[in-house]
Amino acid sequence: MIKARKIDVSFLNKESDFPMKPSGYMCVNSERKVWLIIRKRKRESKKNFWVVETCVLCTSVDQPCELFFNHEQVRTMSRVKRRTTHPPYWHVLKNNQRQDEKISSDNLRFVREVIQDKYKNKSPIKGSDLDIEKKEWDPKTKRSGVIARNIGVQHMWEKDGKKVVCTVLHVLDNHVIRYVPPEEYAKSIIGAKVFRNRKPLGCLVVGAEAANPDRFTRQYCSLFNEVGLLPKKRLARFIVTPNAVLPPCTPLTAGHFVVGQAVDVYGKTIDYGFQGVVKRWGFKGGPASHGATKFHRRGGTIGTGRDKARVWPGQKMPGHMGSERRFCRGLKIVRINMKYNVIYVKGTVPGPTNSIVQIFDTVLPRRKFTEAPPHPTYFPPEDGTLPQEDIWDSSLHVFGSPSISV
Amino acid sequence: MLRRAVLQTFRQGLAQSFFKRNAVSLSETTVTHQPIETSDEADEKSVSKQKPGDESGNTVVVAPPEFRFMYPEFLPDPAMERRNRLKEKLERIDMLQRRSVVEIPEFYTGSVMAVTVADANSPNKFARFVGICIQRGGSGLRAWFILRNVVDKQGVEILYEMYCPLIQKIEVLRLERRLDESLLYLRDALPEYSTFPLDMEPERRLNNSVVPINPLKVKLRPRPWLERWERQNLQGVEDLNLPQRFYDKAEKVAKPWEKYDLMLQYRKTIPAEEQEKIFADVHSQLQQQEFKRKIRRRRGTD
Numbered sequence: 001m002i003k004a005r006k007i008d009v010s011f012l013n014k015e016s017d018f019p020m021k022p023s024g025y026m027c028v029n030s031e032r033k034v035w036l037i038i039r040k041r042k043r044e045s046k047k048n049f050w051v052v053e054t055c056v057l058c059t060s061v062d063q064p065c066e067l068f069f070n071h072e073q074v075r076t077m078s079r080v081k082r083r084t085t086h087p088p089y090w091h092v093l094k095n096n097q098r099q100d101e102k103i104s105s106d107n108l109r110f111v112r113e114v115i116q117d118k119y120k121n122k123s124p125i126k127g128s129d130l131d132i133e134k135k136e137w138d139p140k141t142k143r144s145g146v147i148a149r150n151i152g153v154q155h156m157w158e159k160d161g162k163k164v165v166c167t168v169l170h171v172l173d174n175h176v177i178r179y180v181p182p183e184e185y186a187k188s189i190i191g192a193k194v195f196r197n198r199k200p201l202g203c204l205v206v207g208a209e210a211a212n213p214d215r216f217t218r219q220y221c222s223l224f225n226e227v228g229l230l231p232k233k234r235l236a237r238f239i240v241t242p243n244a245v246l247p248p249c250t251p252l253t254a255g256h257f258v259v260g261q262a263v264d265v266y267g268k269t270i271d272y273g274f275q276g277v278v279k280r281w282g283f284k285g286g287p288a289s290h291g292a293t294k295f296h297r298r299g300g301t302i303g304t305g306r307d308k309a310r311v312w313p314g315q316k317m318p319g320h321m322g323s324e325r326r327f328c329r330g331l332k333i334v335r336i337n338m339k340y341n342v343i344y345v346k347g348t349v350p351g352p353t354n355s356i357v358q359i360f361d362t363v364l365p366r367r368k369f370t371e372a373p374p375h376p377t378y379f380p381p382e383d384g385t386l387p388q389e390d391i392w393d394s395s396l397h398v399f400g401s402p403s404i405s406v
Numbered sequence: 407m408l409r410r411a412v413l414q415t416f417r418q419g420l421a422q423s424f425f426k427r428n429a430v431s432l433s434e435t436t437v438t439h440q441p442i443e444t445s446d447e448a449d450e451k452s453v454s455k456q457k458p459g460d461e462s463g464n465t466v467v468v469a470p471p472e473f474r475f476m477y478p479e480f481l482p483d484p485a486m487e488r489r490n491r492l493k494e495k496l497e498r499i500d501m502l503q504r505r506s507v508v509e510i511p512e513f514y515t516g517s518v519m520a521v522t523v524a525d526a527n528s529p530n531k532f533a534r535f536v537g538i539c540i541q542r543g544g545s546g547l548r549a550w551f552i553l554r555n556v557v558d559k560q561g562v563e564i565l566y567e568m569y570c571p572l573i574q575k576i577e578v579l580r581l582e583r584r585l586d587e588s589l590l591y592l593r594d595a596l597p598e599y600s601t602f603p604l605d606m607e608p609e610r611r612l613n614n615s616v617v618p619i620n621p622l623k624v625k626l627r628p629r630p631w632l633e634r635w636e637r638q639n640l641q642g643v644e645d646l647n648l649p650q651r652f653y654d655k656a657e658k659v660a661k662p663w664e665k666y667d668l669m670l671q672y673r674k675t676i677p678a679e680e681q682e683k684i685f686a687d688v689h690s691q692l693q694q695q696e697f698k699r700k701i702r703r704r705r706g707t708d
Contacts, residue, residue: 151490154497155547161524161572168493342496353488397571399503404571406526 082324090189092219115213119230135243137372142201144377145238145360146171146252147208148343150267152353156334156344157397161404164396166334167349169265169359171341172208174252177227177235179204179245194239204240206252207232208356236358244376254341255378257359259391262330262367267350267357271323281316326350330364334393338386469685476512478542479549479568480688481676497546498684502691504547504569509699510576515539516584516620518602519553521566522575532574535564536604540589544568554592556601561593579608583619585641594631595624595643 087094103111148169156164179202185191186200195201210230213221224231227248246252257263277283277299286295299318303311328349335344349357362368380386392398474481480501482494504510513519518538525533537553540563544550549568554561566573579602592600599622611618623644626635636646637656646652664670676684 151493152488154493154500155567155569157571161570163567163570168496170490170492337496340492340496342492354490399500399569399571400506402507403574404524405574406524406531406572 083320092223093217094220096215096217111214119228135245135376137375138243139368139370140241141244141375142239142241143244143361143373143375144176144204144206144240144246144252144256145236145358146254146256147174147206147234147236148172148357148359150349150351150353150355150357151342153348154344157404158395159397159404161397161406164334164346165348166344166346167331169343169345169349169357171252171254171256171343171359172234173210174206174208175227175229175232176246176248176250176252177205177207177224177229177232178248182242201239202242202245204238204246205235206238207235209233234356238358238360246376250377252377253338253380254336254343255338255380256374257333257336257343257361258373259333259336259393261369261373262332262362262364263345263359264362264364265328265331265345265349265357265359267326267328267355269322269324269326269350270352272321274319275321276318277316280318280321283316330362330367332393334396336391337389338391339389467686467690468682469689473685473689474681475514477685477688477692479545480684481545481681483545484674484676486673494546494684495687498688501547501569502688502695504571505692506695508573508576510568511578511581512617513539513542513551513576513578513581514583514617515542515587515589516582517578518580518606519551520575520577520579520606521553521564521573523566523570524572524574534604535562536579536602536606537562537564538589538592538600538602540592554589554600555604556597557604559597561597561600563593577608579606581611581617583617585619585621585623589642590633591624591626591635591640591643594626594633594635596627599624 148171151168151170154166154168156166158164180188180191182200182202185203186195191200191203207224207229209232211233213231216231221231223235229249240246272279276297278285278297283299285297286292286300288296299316302315302317328347331349332346333343334346336342337344343359345359351357361373397404480498482489482497516539518536520534520536522532522534524531535553535555537555539551540554542549542551544567547569550565551568552563552565554563556562566576568576622642624642625644626646629648634652634656635643636648636652637659
């Protein structure tokens with residue numbers, strides 16, 4: 001039972017402005033997360049039969065109803081396991097245990113030469129050489145994303161002198177490994193969940209950071225046998241529409257993005273470890289002095305004695321904080337350095353410095369592309385010359401230009 | 407910054423050149439030693455030291471060791487978790503770009519400087535402030551310094567970000583050092599020690615190769631103070647004349663073992679080999695910029 005304050009609301013006007021403070025409470029009709037909910041009695045019966053719980057904007061208030069204010073904590077996600085130390089069971093065993101094989105240095109050198117020979121000729125094919133069907137871009141295409149490393153934060157200034165904190169993202173040596181067509185992907189475990197009620201899309205597997213095959217198991221290296229690339233340390237899946245498909249072995253660089261576009265960055269947040277209730281949930285704790293005995297950073301009460309007579313699931317308590325997968329939506333790209341494959345993004349990104357993140361075109365409807373971006377990806381010109389090494393957004397002050405005079 | 411001077415204990419050669427450069431006003435006699443740099447350095451402020459050629463026979467140009475005091479913001483934050491070589495390299499490129507437009511001179515805590523900033527609310531659209539540098543910090547493009555002055559009997563401190571594009575000009579009116587790294591005690595000192603005329607002219611130094619140390623001992627106002635100065639081992643302050651209990655408590659609270667803690671100092675500084683690499687990277691560009699500026703100045707006077 002939800003505890004709420006009941007107010008008779010027969011005077012309610014649909015057009016009036018109501019506070020739309022989001023909470024965990026969802027409107028049934030519009031799926032808006034709202035603070036104020038109207039509950040209408042569907043049919044008069046002995047037990048008050050509450051059915052319709054809709055928000056103010058999509059309810060017509062012609063009969064007396066009741067307003068419910070949500071005072072609760074969000075408890076729906078409390079049972080979901082957010083972190084594990086092991087990979088999913090469908091993953092192949094990845095890392096090799098370092099065997100203490102007593103190989104002589106000559107033999108080690110020979111092994112290295114063999115590896116080099118094996119992968120030397122199979123240099124990644126430039127996308128322009130293969131016949132990619134030049135499919136047209138339309139506003140509904142989803143392009144591939146890119147795996148990058150967050151290498152730190154740099155301060156830049158706008159043309160009016162305002163300081164802007166930009167995160168520097170280094171696009172690693174990304175290559176497309178595999179394409180999974182929509183029908184096949186919809187049959188997989190994750191694909192079935194993602195596309196449960198939607199039209200299925202394809203999945204592009206992208207790898208980054210080539211490494212010595214010695215450190216990986218044979219099963220993991222076999223994932224890259226088809227492509228003929230050195231095995232990658234990191235793999236990621238990007239959902240793409242069929243017209244944005246890239247052939248395997250295509251390199252992805254910083255040029256895949258356009259300066260001024262909005263991107264979403266997905267990463268794992270900073271791991272704070274086991275944290276108390278003050279840091280983890282923002283509790284106020286107790287007074288530092290005035291006679292407080294052993295109550296400075298504790299949680300206090302965890303429930304009433306009466307209602308339900310137990311601790312509710314999802315009760316906020318000390319525990320592991322951080323190391324969670326999060327998205328930062330709608331970050332603007334302010335600068336791209338094509339020579340070093342580095343993107344400067346306005347704002348901050350989940351995760352500590354030197355952690356791996358995934359970047360892709362934003363999902364936010366108002367910040368999507370209006371003109372065609374490099375579709376399906378950016379291909380450098382044939383003669384190897386870069387059109388421009390360092391591309392800046394028009395709002396930023398370029399460091400080599402004269403000082404700003406207001 | 408002077409805290410990095412602790413590296414002297416590891417590198418004898420660096421220590422020697424440091425003393426030679428900054429030894430003018432020290433009352434005690436300097437230790438006699440073989441100077442590495444000969445009379446070449448007497449004229450030029452900074453001369454690139456040519457290392458003896460390696461096996462290939464090429465000479466490797468190495469920046470003079472004073473660079474880590476002249477340009478401390480080129481050294482990154484020593485916290486190992488947040489370091490990334492590529493990012494530091496890109497930041498250095500940006501810093502040099504900015505320096506090619508605006509001259510950011512060598513200065514230390516205790517130098518009197520004038521900064522002109524673009525200000526929309528000023529009548530001339532530019533605001534000029536003169537003050538003594540009481541603290542400097544930050545690394546990379548975040549480098550900052552604080553200037554202090556007393557204007558109309560009101561103490562004023564302004565924090566300037568060195569690489570902010572609003573800054574039009576940074577002039578050093580008096581280049582000198584003090585006995586302490588940070589002069590925050592000037593806030594509790596008598597106002598005459600922080601007052602500098604706003605129309606101060608830049609002072610010319612006779613001896614260009616050495617930065618003088620001003621051995622001034624500042625008189626503090628009577629307590630209460632903003633900080634417990636008796637616990638901070640300040641050199642540039644006159645005798646505090648406090649009751650003995652303050653000094654007893656300061657001794658109780660003091661950490662005299664920290665000066666023996668090598669790992670603590672190691673973690674606070676960038677290793678000397680990396681410093682050499684960084685400054686060798688940056689050195690030639692800085693020299694070129696200085697050269698161009700000198701030509702421009704000569705042309706301007708002619």
